Amino acid sequence: MLSLAILSIGLSAGPAESPTELAAWLDARLETAWRAKGEPPRAVVSDEIFLRRAFLELTGTIPSVAEARDFLEDPSATKRQRLIQTLLEDKRYAEHFGRLWARTMAPAGTTRGPLEAWLRTEFRKNTPFDQTTKAVLTAKGDSTTAGPAAFYFAVGNTPERITEAVARGFLGIRLGCAQCHNHPFTGWKQEDFWGLAAFFASTGNMAGPVTDGPARKVSPMNSSKEFDAKFLIGPAPEFRGSRSARAVLADWLATPENPYFAANVVNRVWQDLCGAGLVSSVDDLDTVEAAERGQVLDGLTAKFVASGFDMRWLIEGICLSKAYQLASSGSESSPGRRPVRTLTPDQVFASLDQSLGLKKGRGVGIRFTPEGRSLMVRLEEARGSTPTDYKGGIPQALLLLNGNLLTEATALDSSLTLRAIVEAPFLNETEKLETLYLAAYSRQPRQEERERMLKVIGAKPADPAARRQAYSNIFWALMNSPEFVLCP
Amino acid sequence: MLTRDFGRRDFLRMSLASAAGAAACPWLPALAAAAGKKPAKACIVLWMSGGPSQTDTWDLKPDHKNGGPTKEIATAASGVRFSEYLPQLAAAAKDLGIVRSMTTKEGEHGRATQLLHTGQLPTDAVAYPALGSLLAKELGDPDHDLPSYVTISPGGLNNVGAGFLGPQFAPLAVSGISDDPNARANLSIDNLKPDRAVGNDDQDIRRKLLEGLQTDFGKRYGGAAAAAHAASYRKAQRMVDTEARGAFRLDEEPAKLREAYGRSRFGQGCLLARRLLERGVSFVEVTLDGWDTHTNNFEAVKGLNGTLDPAFATLLSDLKTRGMLANTLVVWMGEFGRTPIINRTTGRDHFPVAWSTVLAGAGIKGGRAVGSTGKDGMAVTDRPVTVTDFLATVCTAVGVDPEKENHTWDGRPISLVKGGKPIEELVG
Numbered sequence: 001m002l003s004l005a006i007l008s009i010g011l012s013a014g015p016a017e018s019p020t021e022l023a024a025w026l027d028a029r030l031e032t033a034w035r036a037k038g039e040p041p042r043a044v045v046s047d048e049i050f051l052r053r054a055f056l057e058l059t060g061t062i063p064s065v066a067e068a069r070d071f072l073e074d075p076s077a078t079k080r081q082r083l084i085q086t087l088l089e090d091k092r093y094a095e096h097f098g099r100l101w102a103r104t105m106a107p108a109g110t111t112r113g114p115l116e117a118w119l120r121t122e123f124r125k126n127t128p129f130d131q132t133t134k135a136v137l138t139a140k141g142d143s144t145t146a147g148p149a150a151f152y153f154a155v156g157n158t159p160e161r162i163t164e165a166v167a168r169g170f171l172g173i174r175l176g177c178a179q180c181h182n183h184p185f186t187g188w189k190q191e192d193f194w195g196l197a198a199f200f201a202s203t204g205n206m207a208g209p210v211t212d213g214p215a216r217k218v219s220p221m222n223s224s225k226e227f228d229a230k231f232l233i234g235p236a237p238e239f240r241g242s243r244s245a246r247a248v249l250a251d252w253l254a255t256p257e258n259p260y261f262a263a264n265v266v267n268r269v270w271q272d273l274c275g276a277g278l279v280s281s282v283d284d285l286d287t288v289e290a291a292e293r294g295q296v297l298d299g300l301t302a303k304f305v306a307s308g309f310d311m312r313w314l315i316e317g318i319c320l321s322k323a324y325q326l327a328s329s330g331s332e333s334s335p336g337r338r339p340v341r342t343l344t345p346d347q348v349f350a351s352l353d354q355s356l357g358l359k360k361g362r363g364v365g366i367r368f369t370p371e372g373r374s375l376m377v378r379l380e381e382a383r384g385s386t387p388t389d390y391k392g393g394i395p396q397a398l399l400l401l402n403g404n405l406l407t408e409a410t411a412l413d414s415s416l417t418l419r420a421i422v423e424a425p426f427l428n429e430t431e432k433l434e435t436l437y438l439a440a441y442s443r444q445p446r447q448e449e450r451e452r453m454l455k456v457i458g459a460k461p462a463d464p465a466a467r468r469q470a471y472s473n474i475f476w477a478l479m480n481s482p483e484f485v486l487c488p
Numbered sequence: 489m490l491t492r493d494f495g496r497r498d499f500l501r502m503s504l505a506s507a508a509g510a511a512a513c514p515w516l517p518a519l520a521a522a523a524g525k526k527p528a529k530a531c532i533v534l535w536m537s538g539g540p541s542q543t544d545t546w547d548l549k550p551d552h553k554n555g556g557p558t559k560e561i562a563t564a565a566s567g568v569r570f571s572e573y574l575p576q577l578a579a580a581a582k583d584l585g586i587v588r589s590m591t592t593k594e595g596e597h598g599r600a601t602q603l604l605h606t607g608q609l610p611t612d613a614v615a616y617p618a619l620g621s622l623l624a625k626e627l628g629d630p631d632h633d634l635p636s637y638v639t640i641s642p643g644g645l646n647n648v649g650a651g652f653l654g655p656q657f658a659p660l661a662v663s664g665i666s667d668d669p670n671a672r673a674n675l676s677i678d679n680l681k682p683d684r685a686v687g688n689d690d691q692d693i694r695r696k697l698l699e700g701l702q703t704d705f706g707k708r709y710g711g712a713a714a715a716a717h718a719a720s721y722r723k724a725q726r727m728v729d730t731e732a733r734g735a736f737r738l739d740e741e742p743a744k745l746r747e748a749y750g751r752s753r754f755g756q757g758c759l760l761a762r763r764l765l766e767r768g769v770s771f772v773e774v775t776l777d778g779w780d781t782h783t784n785n786f787e788a789v790k791g792l793n794g795t796l797d798p799a800f801a802t803l804l805s806d807l808k809t810r811g812m813l814a815n816t817l818v819v820w821m822g823e824f825g826r827t828p829i830i831n832r833t834t835g836r837d838h839f840p841v842a843w844s845t846v847l848a849g850a851g852i853k854g855g856r857a858v859g860s861t862g863k864d865g866m867a868v869t870d871r872p873v874t875v876t877d878f879l880a881t882v883c884t885a886v887g888v889d890p891e892k893e894n895h896t897w898d899g900r901p902i903s904l905v906k907g908g909k910p911i912e913e914l915v916g
Contacts, residue, residue: 179595389716390713
C-alpha cells in the first residue's frame, strides 16, 4: 500500500468534459461493475425521492412546501438537471458543503466556526480544491477568524493534531496510532507520523497566530529522538531557498501525482452525496486494494484531476448520473450503490425548522433557544460514524415524542405552520392533508395514506375541535416517523 | 477495507479455529454444568475514559523515578498495595482481582476504545458489537421493560455500539445533560412524559398513526437504519409506559448512601447502575472521563482517584449488602495505560504496552494481583494478559462461553471473543 505504483493518475490531455459527459461515463462504468457482480441497475427513483435527496444533499435541508410543489408540478423532462443547477447556485449549497468539509478536516473539534465560515466562501467561489488545500497547509496569521489558518484553531495547533487531521482529512489515511508505535497492520511507522508532523514544527500554538519558521524537526513528548520532515511516500523532500517546510509539503500533498489526495476528495464527496464511499472506507484509503480502487474510484479521480480539482463540476456530474438517481438498497454493497441514509444532526435540525417554522432565539438562530440547543445536543450525541448509521437512542426519541419543541411546533395554538394550513379557508380537507405531507415529506400522500388519514380527520364529524386536533396529531406523527429522518 | 477474498479466507480460518477451540477449551464443561440452574448474572463496567495511569493507581513504583510523588499504601490483601489516594478500595482489596500485566497494541483513543470494547480493531468489514451488547444479548431478557444495556455519561469517544447485533442490543445512553439542574444531578432521562396538553385519547391516536407510518416505511425501504429507528422508538415508548423508569429516581435512596457514593456524576452513576441492575438490566457501563493526563498527571489523577475511590468501594459494599455481588461482575478498565516515564510537562502519555485492569464480584478470586511490570513499569515481566484473554475472563466470570458464535447479516459466524484464555488465577 505504500507503493506509488498502485495508481498512475495522468493528467489526461484534451478539453475538459462537461458534467453531463461525466455522468454518462459514471453510469457506463458503474453498470459494468454491477453486472460483474450480478447486481443489475435498480429503477430510477420518483420525482419525490429525487427532490428530497437533491435538497438534503446539496443544501442540507428539505424543500419548502412551495419549492416541492413547483418541482413536482413541473412537467418538463429536464427539470431534474435544472434543479441540480439551481441548488448549486443556492447559498445553502456553499453553507452545507462548508459545514461538511469543516467536519471532515476537524472531526473532533468544537472550534470549527471560523474554518466553516472560510470554507463557505471557498465553495461559493468554487476555488479549485487543490488550491483550498494548499491554502490550509501554508496558512499563517490569525486562526480565530474566517480564513485558512482557522484550520489550526479547529484541530488544535500542535504538530500531532495537525498531522492526524491532515492525514485523515486530506489523504484518507489514519496515522494517529503510528504516533506512539509502529502501526501493526498498515505498515505506517513512527517515523512516518513524526516525519509528517515535522513539517508543522513551527506553526505556533493555540494561544497565538499560526506562524512559520525554519524548524523542520520534531521530537515527541518524553522522547529525545528527533524526526526529520519526510513525506509519507515518494522521494525525500527538497528544501530550497526561503520556501517554507509547509509549502514544500503542500507541493507534495495537493497534487495530481499524490495517489491519495484527489482520490480521498472524490471518495468523500461520493459518500456525502450518496451515503457510502466508492470504496468502503473513507478513512482508510491506504488499506484499499488496487482492484477495488480500480473499479470506479481511480477513473473518477483522474477525471477530477483533469477538471482542475473542480468541486462543483464533480458534484454536478455525480448528481446528474443515473447512479445518483437509482433506488437505494439495503443489502447490496457494490461501489456506487446508495443505501438508505440517516440525516445528519444538521440536516435534521434544518429540516425540522423548514417544516415547522421553529421559534427563533433572541437575536440569534433557532439553534440557540434552550429547546433548540438541547435538541442539537441530543442529535449530535447520536451522530453515526457513517451516513447509514441510525444512532438516535431512546433519549432522542423521547425528546421528539414528548419534548416541548415538537409538542409546541405541532400544536394548533402555538404552531404558525400548522395553524396556517388548518385555518386556510381556501383549502379543503384533502388539500390540507396534502399540504401537511408536502411540509413534512416533500410529497403528496399516497392513495392509501390519504384514505387512512382522512378517516382520522373525520372520526368525530360532530366535533370541530377534534377535527382540528386530528391535523395536529397527524403532523406530529409525520415529524416523528422514519421517513422524516431517513432518506431512501 | 478488507476485500471479499480476504473475508473468505478469514472466514475459513475462523471456522477451523473454532472447531479446534471448542475441543481444547477446558472451561466449557464447567459452563455446561452450570447451565440450567444459573442465577441471572450481570456486569458493570467502570470505564476510565482517556487511559488511566496504572502507575498512580494499582501498580505503583515507589522505588523508581517513574513512580513520581504518589505514595503506596498497604491494603486488606497482604502483599497487594495501592495508591494512597485509593484508601476505601484498599480496605476492600479482598474483593479485587488486579491485573497488572495488560498488554495491548493500540495507543490511539478511538481505536483503543473500540479494541477494549470489542476485542477488535475497527474495520469496515465487520461492525463488531461492544462487550455490553454481546453480554446484553446473552444475559438480558429481550422482553424486559428496560433495555439490557445502559451506558451512563458515555461521552464522545466511548460510543461503540451493537454493531452487527443490531439496535435491539444497542446501549441506552443516559448522558445526564439537561438544562434542568435537578435532572442533571439525578441523571434522569428527560421527556419521559408527554406534554399535559395532549390528552390521553390523542396520545393513543398519535401512537397508532406513528406505528402505521413506521410499518409502511419499513416495508417499502427496509434497511438497518429503519429498523434502528423503529427499535429506538419502541423502547422509548416502553420506557414511557412502564414503571421501570423509577430506576432513575435516585432521590428514593437514603441521603447517606448517596453521599457515600459521592455526589459526582460518576458516583451517582454507580448508584444508578445498581438500581438498573435491580430492575433487570444486565449490563451497565459508567464512564469517568479525564484520564488523558498528558500534563499535570499527579494532580489530575489525585482528583480522579478522589471521585473513583468512594464510588467504586461503595458500589462493592452496596452490592454485597444486597446479596448482589456474587452474581455481579464489576470491571474497571480504560482503553490503555500511561507511560511510566514522566514527560516534560509532568504528564504521562499513552501506553498500551503494560497496564492494569481490575475485576471484582461474580466469583472473582479477590485479594490478589496477577502479573507484574518490573521495577520501572516499562514492560510486562510476568504473565502477559492480552485484550482477548481479558475479555474472555469477563465472559467466563458471568457464565458466558467466550467462544460462542453470533452471525453477521450475511451469515458469517463470529465468536464473542476469539481465542482468549481466561485468567485462571481469577476465575479458575
